[in-house]
Amino acid sequence: MKRILYKIINKLGYNIQSKKTKREELLRPLTKYSHLNNFNIIILAQNYILNLENKYRDFEIKNHEQGFMVSFSNLNIYIESLEEFHILNEVFINDDYHYTTTKKSILIDIGCNIGITSLFFSTFSYIEKIIAFEPVTITYEQAKLNFQLNTKICKVDAIKNVGLGKHKREEKFLFDRNVKGNTGIRGKLSPSYSKNKSAKEISVNINEASSEILEIINQNSPLKVIVKMDCEGAEYEILESLKETGVIDEIDVLLMEWHDKGTEMIEKILEESGFEYFSKRFSSISGIIYAYKSVK
Structure with a gap:
């Protein structure tokens, strides 16, 4: 029954995606950072990170102490929280x-x-x-x-x-x-x-x-x-x-x-x-x- 419904909906021009698929699509740009500790912070900071990546082609994030070492444009900045990604965005993007x-x-x-x-x-x-x-x-x-x-x-x-x-x-x-x-x-x-x-x-x-x-x-x-x-x-x-x-x-x-x-x-x-x-x-x-x- 579920397959029949999917076929009908697809014929009407609609596309149904599972919540898992949507999440995977959202996280795809962050795949390169999935090995990092505290990856949940990276997920929450996605927009800030993508903004910085788009502006600085040498942008990198590595594990460091309790947080992350963020590097770009010859700068190395140690940050620990979502708020600190937000501040990077305020200062270097906005x-x-x-x-x-x-x-x-x-x-x-x-x-x-x-x-x-x-x-x-x-x-x-x-x-x-x-x-x-x-x-x-x-x-x-x-x-x-x-x-x-x-x-x-x-x-x-x-x-x-x-x-x-x-x-x-x-x-x-x-x-x-x-x-x-x-x-x-x-x-x-x-x-x-x-x-x-x-x-x-x-x-x-x-x-x-x-x-x-x-x-x-x-x-x-x-x-x-x-x-x-x-x-x-x-x-x-x-x-x-x-x-x-x-x-x-x-x-x-x-x-x-x-x-x-x-x-x-x-x-x-x-x-x-x-x-x-x-x-x-x-x-x-x-x-x-x-x-x-x-x-x-």
Whole structure:
């Protein structure tokens, strides 16, 4: 009976495939990676991987420690999770931080996570030096490893195992190594942590943003100053600190993600400080703002 039904349906021009066949077709582009440990992550990251393969013909993934060594365009990046494949896609495919200039610059990377954005900026000739900040020790160690894996390209002069904020203090974060990039003061406001039963509480050190950034600027004059901020909720207090101390006047470009509280306060400070800007919304609770001082 089943065969008769299949024949009738096929004659009508329809094609029936089993769930197994559909799954096999979906996974076919990933066959070359089937030997990898944690292949389930590869399956979930399929779209990101295919995007990277299409752009970089030398793209490779190998087993490494608890995760994967991803290699392309002379870069080697150690990643452990689906989220980190997502960040690779954001940075190298979507070009979320693709800023160019003819002026020699220093990048201050606030919330460098595992170092992907710092490595992306290291490929640009206008970048002379990068100073990075990452408060979570496990994440900081992974970033250090990624910088060490790319000594011929990496322009990170220093990475500090601290976060930045309005005041120096010790802070408590929720942490899950599968979602390192969503770790910060926003805590359970992040969808990655709102119902996360695997998260644990950790302590991190926060330094005053203005004093840290001003010291970097003073030591690297006359380089143009680019500040990249992706610090999971701390962006508001950091920007307030920079405005109140006048340090924001020494910054040329701000590339910053915002979370939960919208853009009104950020836009007000940027306008008062002489920045022009445009933005891109990721969702109702997050987005990115690109701000720059206009040259007259």
